[in-house]
Amino acid sequence: MNILLIDDHALFREGLSLLLERLGFPLVTLQARTIRDALAYVTHPDGIHLLLMDFYISDADGLQGLLKLRQAFPSSAIVLISASHDLGLIREAVLSGARGFIHKSAAVEAMLAGLNNALAGLECFIYPEDLQPERSAKHLTHRQREVLAQLCLGKSNKEIGRALSLSENTVRIHLADIFRILDVASRTEAIVLAKSGVLFDRDALYRQSNQP
Structure with missing residues (x-):
């Protein structure tokens, strides 16, 4: 490489x-x-x-x-x-x-x-x-929560964009802000944190990720 x-x-x-x-x-x-x-x-x-x-x-x-x-x-x-x-x-x-x-x-x-x-x-x-703001989910906007919910389903940027009617670059912007707010360095860390229940209501996140 x-x-x-x-x-x-x-x-x-x-x-x-x-x-x-x-x-x-x-x-x-x-x-x-x-x-x-x-x-x-x-x-x-x-x-x-x-x-x-x-x-x-x-x-x-x-x-x-x-x-x-x-x-x-x-x-x-x-x-x-x-x-x-x-x-x-x-x-x-x-x-x-x-x-x-x-x-x-x-x-x-x-x-x-x-x-x-x-x-x-x-x-x-x-x-x-x-x-970096205080590490808290309360700093995430509604759209950022939607992007994170889709991320937790294992979707790629293109798939997230398609699901939320966003361009891939806009998805990248949201991910950059999500990583900064949650103080994580990768998609995997963001998903683990989101599913841990430490910062989020896991049931609410699951419901949001399954909305049409």
């Missing part, structure tokens, strides 16, 4: 590369300092499976760089690793094709969990503490 790390700072790229080695996967880690450097890997013979990029790159800040990479690597997963605290920008990134967000201040174990999810093809959202 080929992973492309895109960040202005060589020290961070090297540190992230070492962190990825701890996951124990057979990985080939490639590095790029700019979006232009990253685009040179479009013709890599084995393809790029996952791109880990900072939001702010010297030659293309924020969404501009993400959109260029999304167009150049249409079948690759893209996860942002950034120090940004702008939730609006993170949501825009998800709508533009990012599969996840990992904050640079995250603890090593949290970052490892997020990277592990990304390598498994799952969404991953690791936020800093000041962006």
